[in-house]
Amino acid sequence: MRPEGWGGSTTDPFLVLRGITKTYGSEIVLRGLDLEVARGERVAIIGRSGSGKTTLLRLVMALERPTSGNVILGSTPTWPEHDRRGQPTASERHLRHVRTNIGMVFQQFNLFPTMTARQNVAEGPRHVLRLSRNEAEKRACDLLERVGLSKKLDRYPSELSGGEQQRVAIARALAMGPEVMLFDEITSALDPELVGEVLDVLRELAVDSGVTMLIVTHEIAFAREVADRVVFLADGEIAEQGPPRRLLDDPTDMRTKAFLDAVLRR
Amino acid sequence: MSWDWRYAWEIVPALLTGLRTTLVATSLGFALALVVGLGWALLRRSGPPLLRLPATALALFVRGTPLLVQLFFLFYVLPGYGLTLSALATGVLGLGLHFGAYLSEVFRAGIESVPRAQWEAAGALSYTRRRTWTAVVLPQTVRHVLPGLGNYLISMFKDSALLSIITVTELVFAARSAAGQTFRYLEPVTMTGAIFFLVSYPTSLGVRALQSRLDLAS
Numbered sequence: 001m002r003p004e005g006w007g008g009s010t011t012d013p014f015l016v017l018r019g020i021t022k023t024y025g026s027e028i029v030l031r032g033l034d035l036e037v038a039r040g041e042r043v044a045i046i047g048r049s050g051s052g053k054t055t056l057l058r059l060v061m062a063l064e065r066p067t068s069g070n071v072i073l074g075s076t077p078t079w080p081e082h083d084r085r086g087q088p089t090a091s092e093r094h095l096r097h098v099r100t101n102i103g104m105v106f107q108q109f110n111l112f113p114t115m116t117a118r119q120n121v122a123e124g125p126r127h128v129l130r131l132s133r134n135e136a137e138k139r140a141c142d143l144l145e146r147v148g149l150s151k152k153l154d155r156y157p158s159e160l161s162g163g164e165q166q167r168v169a170i171a172r173a174l175a176m177g178p179e180v181m182l183f184d185e186i187t188s189a190l191d192p193e194l195v196g197e198v199l200d201v202l203r204e205l206a207v208d209s210g211v212t213m214l215i216v217t218h219e220i221a222f223a224r225e226v227a228d229r230v231v232f233l234a235d236g237e238i239a240e241q242g243p244p245r246r247l248l249d250d251p252t253d254m255r256t257k258a259f260l261d262a263v264l265r266r
Numbered sequence: 267m268s269w270d271w272r273y274a275w276e277i278v279p280a281l282l283t284g285l286r287t288t289l290v291a292t293s294l295g296f297a298l299a300l301v302v303g304l305g306w307a308l309l310r311r312s313g314p315p316l317l318r319l320p321a322t323a324l325a326l327f328v329r330g331t332p333l334l335v336q337l338f339f340l341f342y343v344l345p346g347y348g349l350t351l352s353a354l355a356t357g358v359l360g361l362g363l364h365f366g367a368y369l370s371e372v373f374r375a376g377i378e379s380v381p382r383a384q385w386e387a388a389g390a391l392s393y394t395r396r397r398t399w400t401a402v403v404l405p406q407t408v409r410h411v412l413p414g415l416g417n418y419l420i421s422m423f424k425d426s427a428l429l430s431i432i433t434v435t436e437l438v439f440a441a442r443s444a445a446g447q448t449f450r451y452l453e454p455v456t457m458t459g460a461i462f463f464l465v466s467y468p469t470s471l472g473v474r475a476l477q478s479r480l481d482l483a484s
Contacts, residue, residue, distance in 0.1 A: 063386050092395070100392045110387035114405040123401060124391040176391060 004012030014039035014212060015060070015180055018220045022055055022236075027235035029055045031236040032069070039179075042206050042213040044223035044244070048259060051177035053216040054107075056233070057182045061104045061216065071099055073180065099106045100128065104182040107189050109165040111157040117144060117168045121175045125194050129176065137214040143171035163194030167201055176206075181205070183215045195219070202226070220263055224248050267430025267452055273455040277444045281454070285461055290425045291357050298362025299422070300415075303369025309368065311377060313405060328367035336360050341432040352430050357429035357436075365422050369415065376411035377403060387445060409480050416473030419465045427462075 013036035022030040030052045045053050058064040060071055062078050066088055069079040078090030078096055078098050090098075111120050121140035125131045131139065144153055147167040157165050166186055173181060183202065187195045199222055206213060206226040217223055223230055224244040231241040232253065240253040251257045309321045327338070337360040341353070351359065380403050389399040430439035441454035 063389060096392045096394065098391060102390070104388065104390040105381065107388075108383060110383045112384065112387070112402050112406075114409065124393070127397050127401070128392045128394075134281055172391070266277075 012039070013037060014041075014074065015058070015214075017056070018070050018072065020056075020059060021067045022052070022059065022064065022072070023067045029236055030059075031068075034239060035231065035238065036186065037180075037214065040212055042211050042215065042226055042228045044230045045214060045216045045232060045233060046218070046259070047218065047239075048222060051233040052236045053233055054184055057104065057184050057214060057216055060180070061102055061182055062090075062098055063104075065089065073098060082130075096194060100176065101178055102180045103176055103178035105166070105173050105184065105186045106168050107185045109162070109169045109189070111165055111169055111172070112130035113157050116154045116156055117149060117160065117164075117171075120168055121172045122159070124172065124176050126225070138174055143175055147171050148197070157196040161191045161194060163197045163213065166190065166198045170198075170201055170205070178211065178216070180212045183213065183217070185216050185218065187217070187219060189245070199217075218263070220248060220260070232259065234259070270450070270453060272326045273448070273450060274457060277441075277457070280440045280444055281437060281457060281461060284435060284437035285465075286435065287354070287439075288423070288426050288436040289430075289465075291354060291361065291426050291429055291434060292419075294358045294423055295361030295365065298358060299365035299369050299418070302362055302366030304373050306366060306370035307373035307377060311374065325370050328364060329371075329426050333360065333364045333425055334431065337428060341386075344368065353429075353434045355430055356432060357426070361422055361426060361429075365418055366419055372411045372414040372418070373407065376407035378412075379410045380406045383425055392452055394416055411482060413471045413473065413477050416470065416477070419473070420469055423466055423469070424462060 008118075015037040017033055017035040020030050021028070021034045021144065033052075035043075035056075045056065047053050055064060059066055060073075064204050066079065068086075069089065070088055071167070078095070079090045080094065081089050082197075083089040111117075112123070115123065118137070118140045121143055122136040124248070125139050126133060126136035135257060141150070144150060147170055149167055149171070152160060152164060155263065157166075157168070170186075184200070184206060185196050190198065199219065202215070203222075203226055205211065215223070215227065227244050229241060230244045230247045232247065232251070232255070233255075234255040240247060240251060241258045247256065248260065251260060306325055307322060310318055310325070313321065340351075340356045340360050344350075344356075355432065368474055384406065385398065391431045393401065415475055426436060427438040429436050430442065433439070435443075441458040444454045445451045
């Protein structure tokens with residue numbers, strides 16, 4: 001059942017989270033969450049820390065295994081089987097295949113410290129997508145230019161600022177040609193003066209790439225600007241979702257109201 | 267007994283020939299120890315579960331017994347079971363196994379020092395398991411373990427002196443032969459110590475320099 005104010009632009013969902021529950025021991029992080037995302041849609045996910053936003057992205061990336069439920073991308077379930085205890089499961093090979101369609105940018109960048117910016121970006125195309133060395137290098141250079149780093153191709157991550165590292169990480173994820181991009185609070189670890197350059201890249205990407213995007217963020221203004229739909233998570237559930245203007249200006253759920261008041265009144 | 271320069275000069279060629287054997291034994295032994303140590307660490311970490319416990323137990327046993335006893339075992343006991351190796355090959359094998367057991371600990375700690383997030387980043391990029399190891403984890407491991415490896419290399423170089431007892435004609439063996447002919451110990455033993463120091467100290471400086479260069483790049 002879709003809540004009122006559904007912001008998706010098509011009725012044909014591309015990415016589906018169906019009945020996702022995730023528990024760690026006795027702690028319930030997500031409880032039976034359903035979410036459908038259309039191809040090319042840009043969904044911003046907001047909520048207090050601990051509301052399950054990051055876990056949700058990690059489940060889509062198949063870095064976490066749901067306790068129950070499934071993630072379906074296109075028509076492929078991420079977890080096609082069940083283990084003896086009934087928990088969804090999949091082979092390493094299947095997961096690797098699923099992950100080739102998805103890119104993820106992490107809060108802490110997670111660049112490979114022993115590789116230069118260019119190597120960080122080219123490594124995946126070269127060895128996973130099996131492009132020739134030249135093609136992989138060219139793709140890396142093009143993408144690094146696109147994120148404004150054409151002058152720092154051969155710098156190591158330790159020689160780059162946080163904002164630059166995060167832009168390399170975005171290029172690295174894009175280099176794999178993903179259909180879905182996941183952004184996990186990608187500006188939260190940055191000094192305030194570096195947030196802008198990363199959001200600029202993300203904004204440009206949102207406008208002209210056509211890639212489906214799930215953006216976990218605390219930047220409410222940014223969510224309002226680029227998202228087609230905003231999803232508010234609370235207590236492991238979707239408390240409320242809708243077009244940014246509707247949800248951010250006129251929230252109906254008490255928890256959304258309280259959260260927005262707290263965030264915007266800073 | 268006073269220092270005899272003429273005698274000292276006479277035994278230099280013999281000592282240098284011994285040093286060459288010492289260096290050969292150390293480099294081959296260390297190469298073997300690297301392979302054994304890394305293989306052991308990988309086996310203990312992600313090998314077949316049935317092999318993990320025996321591998322761990324064996325490493326524990328090797329670390330808990332003296333190198334000299336291990337050399338004696340390889341040199342005097344194994345031939346009784348039909349396995350006869352040259353003295354040098356036995357020495358290299360002994361050094362490789364003994365230090366391999368220590369290096370496996372160094373590698374294990376190095377592998378564990380690679381943050382989980384690095385594995386996840388590689389996973390998110392669909393790297394194969396093999397590629398994750400070779401492109402992401404091991405290069406960071408190497409950086410982390412380099413000082414430890416350097417120290418063990420120098421230890422092994424010095425401990426290779428024990429090979430003289432199983433008749434490998436290395437530096438200490440050469441010094442003892444020289445002394446055995448003349449009953450002068452001052453010069454051969456002093457010079458042997460000096461030669462060990464002249465090799466081990468620059469090596470430790472080299473290891474340190476390499477380490478700071480790698481630090482710069484990370």
